Amino acid sequence: MPLRxxxxxxxxxxxxxxxxxxxxxxxxxxxxxxREPIMAEQLGSRYDxxxxxxxxxxxxxxxxxxxxxxxxxPQVHLGLATMAFETxxxxxxxxxxxxxxAATEQLLSRxxxxxxxxxxxxxxxxxxxxxxxxxxxxxxxIGEVVHLNSHFGYNLTGPFARPVLNDPDHWxxxxxxxxxxxxxxxxxxxICEYLPxxxxxxETVIWAGQSSLQHDMPSEMRVLIKDDxxxxxxxxxxxxxPVLHRFQVFGTRGSASLDFTSGILCVDRPxxxxxxxxxxxxxxxxxxxxxKYANRNMVRMTKGEFGYFSGLQxxxxxxxxSIVRDDPVPIPHDLILRVSRLTDRVLLxxxxxxxxxxxxx
Amino acid sequence: xxxxxxxxxxxxxxxxGRAVVNGLLANGASVRCLIRPGYNLLxxxxxxxLLAQSANSHMxxxxxxxxxxxAQAVDGVRVVYHLAxxxxxxxxxxxxxxxxxxxxxLKAILRARPQRVVLISSxxxxxxxxxxxxxxxxxxxxxxxxxxxxxxxTHAKIWQxxxxxxxxxxxxxxxxxxxxxxxxxxxxxxxxxxxxxxxxGLLLQARSRRKLAITYIDNCANAVxxxxxxxxxxxxxYNVVDDDAPTGVEYLERYRRCTNQLxxxxxxxAVLLALCYVNRLGNAWSAGQIPLILTRYKAACSWRGHQFSxxxxxxxxxxxPISTEEALALAFPDPAxxxxxxxxxxxxxx
Numbered sequence: 001m002p003l004r005x006x007x008x009x010x011x012x013x014x015x016x017x018x019x020x021x022x023x024x025x026x027x028x029x030x031x032x033x034x035r036e037p038i039m040a041e042q043l044g045s046r047y048d049x050x051x052x053x054x055x056x057x058x059x060x061x062x063x064x065x066x067x068x069x070x071x072x073x074p075q076v077h078l079g080l081a082t083m084a085f086e087t088x089x090x091x092x093x094x095x096x097x098x099x100x101x102a103a104t105e106q107l108l109s110r111x112x113x114x115x116x117x118x119x120x121x122x123x124x125x126x127x128x129x130x131x132x133x134x135x136x137x138x139x140x141x142i143g144e145v146v147h148l149n150s151h152f153g154y155n156l157t158g159p160f161a162r163p164v165l166n167d168p169d170h171w172x173x174x175x176x177x178x179x180x181x182x183x184x185x186x187x188x189x190x191i192c193e194y195l196p197x198x199x200x201x202x203e204t205v206i207w208a209g210q211s212s213l214q215h216d217m218p219s220e221m222r223v224l225i226k227d228d229x230x231x232x233x234x235x236x237x238x239x240x241x242p243v244l245h246r247f248q249v250f251g252t253r254g255s256a257s258l259d260f261t262s263g264i265l266c267v268d269r270p271x272x273x274x275x276x277x278x279x280x281x282x283x284x285x286x287x288x289x290x291x292k293y294a295n296r297n298m299v300r301m302t303k304g305e306f307g308y309f310s311g312l313q314x315x316x317x318x319x320x321x322s323i324v325r326d327d328p329v330p331i332p333h334d335l336i337l338r339v340s341r342l343t344d345r346v347l348l349x350x351x352x353x354x355x356x357x358x359x360x361x
Numbered sequence: 362x363x364x365x366x367x368x369x370x371x372x373x374x375x376x377x378g379r380a381v382v383n384g385l386l387a388n389g390a391s392v393r394c395l396i397r398p399g400y401n402l403l404x405x406x407x408x409x410x411l412l413a414q415s416a417n418s419h420m421x422x423x424x425x426x427x428x429x430x431x432a433q434a435v436d437g438v439r440v441v442y443h444l445a446x447x448x449x450x451x452x453x454x455x456x457x458x459x460x461x462x463x464x465x466x467l468k469a470i471l472r473a474r475p476q477r478v479v480l481i482s483s484x485x486x487x488x489x490x491x492x493x494x495x496x497x498x499x500x501x502x503x504x505x506x507x508x509x510x511x512x513x514x515t516h517a518k519i520w521q522x523x524x525x526x527x528x529x530x531x532x533x534x535x536x537x538x539x540x541x542x543x544x545x546x547x548x549x550x551x552x553x554x555x556x557x558x559x560x561x562g563l564l565l566q567a568r569s570r571r572k573l574a575i576t577y578i579d580n581c582a583n584a585v586x587x588x589x590x591x592x593x594x595x596x597x598x599y600n601v602v603d604d605d606a607p608t609g610v611e612y613l614e615r616y617r618r619c620t621n622q623l624x625x626x627x628x629x630x631a632v633l634l635a636l637c638y639v640n641r642l643g644n645a646w647s648a649g650q651i652p653l654i655l656t657r658y659k660a661a662c663s664w665r666g667h668q669f670s671x672x673x674x675x676x677x678x679x680x681x682p683i684s685t686e687e688a689l690a691l692a693f694p695d696p697a698x699x700x701x702x703x704x705x706x707x708x709x710x711x
Contacts, residue, residue, distance in 0.1 A: 012453045023648040038464060042456040042516070045509040159450045163457075167424055168398050304648025313648065 002028040003320055006065035006089075008056050008080055009072030010034035010043040012160065013094045017069045017121070018047045020313040023304065027320055033059045056080065060087040067323065069121075070094060073171035074182075078103050078110075085114035090323050092316065094121045095185040096343075097336060099175060104340035108333050119319050119329045120336055122189050123312030124245075128300055129258045129265040130190075130311065133249065136256060137194070142267065143253030145194050148232040152187045153243035154179060156211050156219060161238075165217070176347050177206055177218050180236050184343045187234050190247045192338045197227040202342070206350040209239045223346050234346075263306060264293050367391045368589070369438040369475075371425065371466065372445030377481065377544055379408045380582035381442055382418070386411060388586065392418040395425070395434045395445070425462030431469040440589045441470060441478045446521070452513035459517035460524065467528040477535040479589045482522050484540050484574055484600060484669055485515040485554070490661040494571070498669045500540070500598045510658040535595035537588045542602045542669060545692050546578030552616065555663055556609050557625070558633070558655065564625040567633050569609035571666030576603045577688035580681050587679050599674040605685040615693040633660050 005027050007014055014032070021029050031051040034040040044052040053059035060068070060083060068084040070077055071094045078098055081091045091111065097120045098104045111118035124130060136142065155161065164172045164179060175181040202225050209220040221236035245260035254269040266289060271278045300306035304313070318330035368385055372378040373394035385392050394412065412418050423430025425445055435441060443466060447458030470478060487498055488505035505511060508519040522538060529536045543553035552559060553573055557566035576584075584601045588594040607615070613625055637660055643651040683691075 010453065011457075012451045015452055019649055036457075036461055038460050038520075039453065039456060042452070042460070042520070046452070046513075046516070159454065162450060163454050166397050167426065169424065169427065301647050301650060304646070304650055307647060307650025310648075310650055313650075 002026045003066045003323065004063065005029045005067050005069065006031045006033065006059055006063055007043075007069040007071060008033045008059070009070060009094070010036075010039040011071065011073075012163075013121075014043055014069075014071040016123075016309055016312060017071055017092075017094075017316070018043060018049070020309055020316050021069075022047060023313065024317055024320065026324075027316075030065060031059050031063045056083065060084065060089065065089055067092060067320065071121075074099050075171060075174060078107050081107055081118070082110055085110055085116045088114075088116070090117040090319075092119055092121060092319055096175075096181060097185075097340065099181075101337070101340045101344040104337060108337065112333075117319070117323055117329050118333070119315070119331050120185065121312060121315065122185055122331060123309060123315060124186055124260055125189055125311065125331065126314040126318070127260060127263065127311035128297070128306060129260065129263055130247075131314075132265050133247075133256055133258060136265075136267065137249070141254060142249065142251030142256055145230055145249055145251055147250040148191050148194055148230065149235075149246075149248040149250075150187050150190050150232070151235045151237075151244050151246045151248075152183055153240055153245060154183065154219070154236065154238040155243045156238045158243075173217075177221070177350065179238075180206065180218055180221050181343070181347065183236070184346070185339055186245075187236060188342050188346070189335065189339045191225065191232045191234060192335060192342055194249060195225065195227050195230055195232060197229075198338065198341075200225045200227040200232075200342075202226075202345050202349045204346045204349040206347075209237070211238055221346075221350075225342075262294075263297050264290055266290060266293075365437050365439070366393050367438075368440045368442055369393045369395060369434055370442045370444060371395045371434070372443070372481075373420075374408055375444060376546070376549060376578065377541075377581060377585070378444045379411075380546075380578050381444065381585050382408060383411060384579075384582045384586045385442075386415050386418055390417065393434065393438060394418065394420045395423050395430075396420050397424055398422045425465055426457060428465050428468065431462075431465045432472065435466070435469040435473040435475065438473065438475045439477070441466075441475050442481070442585060442589060443478060443525075444481045444585075446481075446514075446518065448514055455513040455517050456520075459514075460520045463521045463524055464528075467524065470534065471528065471532060474532075474534060477537060477589060477595065478525065478529065479537045479539065479585060480522065480525050481585065482538050482540045482598075483515070483518050484542050484602070485511070485662070486519045486522055486540060488662075489665070489667050490658050492667065494568075494665045494667050498600075498667055500600055500673050505662070507658070510656065511662065512659065537594045537596070538598040539585055539588055540598060540600050541581055542574035542576045542600070544578055544581050545575055546688075547692055547694075549578070549692065553612070555667075556612065557628075557664065558636075562622060562624055564613075564623055565633065565636070566609055566613065566625050566627045567630050567660075567664035568666030569613070569627050571608060572606045572668060573609055573612050574602050574667075574669045575606050575612070576601050577683055577685070577692065579683055580688065583682050584674060584679055588674075588677075591677060593677060597673075599677070600669050600671045601674065602669045602671040603685050603688070604681055607685070607689065612689075615689055618696050619693050630660075630664060633664060 029049050032040050032044050032049050033053040033056050037054040040052040068089045069092045070080050074096045084091050164170045172182050204223045206218045206221045219238040223234040225232040247258045249256045257266045271282045297306045322329050367390040370382050373382050421434050423434055447455045486504050487502045508516040557564050637655045637657045640655040644653040
């Protein structure tokens with residue numbers, strides 16, 4: 001029997017979920033729901049979904065799904081997830097899971113109390129390069145982690161930002177630090193995964209950059225995080241070009257650099273040879289490493305394992321598998337909590353931003 | 362209730378919107394423009410200048426997604442020109458901006474009861490997948506019955522048109538639909554979709570010897586205003602296509618005189634169909650990671666060289682104010698006098 005899947009919230013994120021679910025065997029997307037019927041119907045008609053609802057309770061009641069994907073704004077995630085748990089559904093929730101650490105804690109405890117599985121749609125967390133990095137660190141190839149750098153670029157003229165900038169009432173405007181909070185999980189989940197301690201010191205600066213001035217929206221963030229043994233920096237920028245999405249791990253034996261745009265993972269090690277010839281050979285060695293990795297990605301693409309949303313598809317598959325086999329969920333709840341706590345701390349520490357007030361409120 | 366005003370123009374900041382507002386003001390009409398609150402109307406922009414200079418016009422800041430804003434905008438208006446639509450962005454953005462926004466506007470219209478609504482639609486709404494390119498497409502052709510197989514913008518426009526017909530049926534509010542061809546003019550940065558498939562800086566051109574369905578910005582604006590004022594245009598639909606349109610090859614030559622950033626390859630239609638097949642295979646092999654942008658259905662609707670007639674509009678008495686030759690010269694000025702870089706489109710209005 002395929003898993004019965006339902007989705008609530010037919011906005012931009014829903015499209016990505018539905019497109020991936022369609023390529024997962026043993027998963028049947030039975031219904032979509034949005035309080036605006038047109039939004040549910042447009043998604044349903046394009047992806048051939050059998051039922052479209054504008055009443056969430058009615059959908060849960062009539063369809064009795066095994067899994068509910070929640071892709072509505074984060075302000076309503078907790079309520080929608082609670083209803084799903086009460087109906088016996090497992091929940092895959094779009095990031096950010098909630099709007100505060102306290103709410104995330106509540107969300108996870110309600111899932112555990114109901115005995116239902118819950119995960120957050122951190123697609124990039126399962127990108128092939130992110131999975132390769134885990135293997136690399138397990139093999140001790142780059143030694144002990146010393147420093148982490150998470151860089152997330154944002155295009156304010158892109159298809160995600162434009163509707164937010166055009167609409168002062170957009171739900172993203174209600175989040176602490178607005179666009180930054182909306183992608184904070186992508187920035188901090190990489191750091192939290194490799195940061196050993198739970199209580200790092202944090203220094204943050206957030207401001208509205210040049211390109212954001214006319215929109216009165218925070219668009220630049222720099223964070224310095226210091227644990228007992230590991231330090232980390234996080235950058236959110238809408239000014240830097242090209243728009244980069246990178247993560248670097250600096251270790252005692254070597255360093256790894258992940259480029260989430262090109263899907264290439266590079267490992268830097270001390271040069272094998274000295275002098276000018278050694279430097280020259282290092283360049284060729286690096287180029288060869290990139291070429292090999294690009295070829296590997298080509299093979300992955302033919303298997304459906306490479307692409308912007310391949311990480312999300314991997315996550316959804318893993319989550320469904322964890323339900324069928326009653327295995328642990330693909331993202332540990334402890335990590336979700338740590339990311340939420342760090343996000344809160346970063347924004348509470350932020351200087352020069354209005355996000356503090358929103359977070360406290 | 363606000364004071365009586367002749368017209369409301371939604372989408373007034375758009376390419377066609379500015380020309381329509383200009384034309385209405387020139388005719389002495391009082392005009393209300395609905396402009397998004399986030400829209401930054403710079404003083405040097407022509408619409409800002411127009412609104413500042415005219416005592417007959419004013420701007421209302423509002424979002425079509427807000428029922429309160431739409432109600433305020435429609436109040437006391439005699440004719441609504443609905444030009445607003447999301448032409449680009451993710452499908453959800455396009456549907457929200459085009460269809461959900463229209464629904465809110467329609468609810469406000471039913472309460473405020475203006476005399477007439479003029480909806481700007483597109484020639485893309487016709488279902489041409491199985492229509493022979495030898496037959497001329499008139500207003501009698503049926504709308505596409507499989508809009509979900511088209512791109513999000515076309516899907517949304519078809520839905521929008523159906524929504525207007527459904528809501529206003531039996532309301533005694535007059536509805537006039539203008540199905541515009543691709544609108545070109547100075548500063549227009551897109552290429553007509555019917556010219557071919559744009560892939561970055563590469564254009565795969567199909568049926569390049571067939572005449573393109575295009576209309577010059579001022580001609581289209583003139584047709585919109587004409588239909589808003591003509592009594593006989595009530596509850597009718599009209600195609601808007603200019604006479605003596607150039608072929609795809611001729612249009613592209615003009616375009617390329619102003620830019621050298623475009624590489625165009627002419628392909629037989631059969632080769633485009635083969636590319637559709639390759640795209641489908643790639644999409645399946647990659648488990649959806651290679652997007653399905655090219656399908657046989659879309660190709661059949663857009664690139665078989667269908668010809669459109671606007672005879673019905675001419676029978677109503679409308680005459681194209683600017684000849685196509687003159688319009689092309691205005692849109693693509695001699696590069697010796699002005700060389701403007703033009704960007705390639707992802708999608709155009711028609």
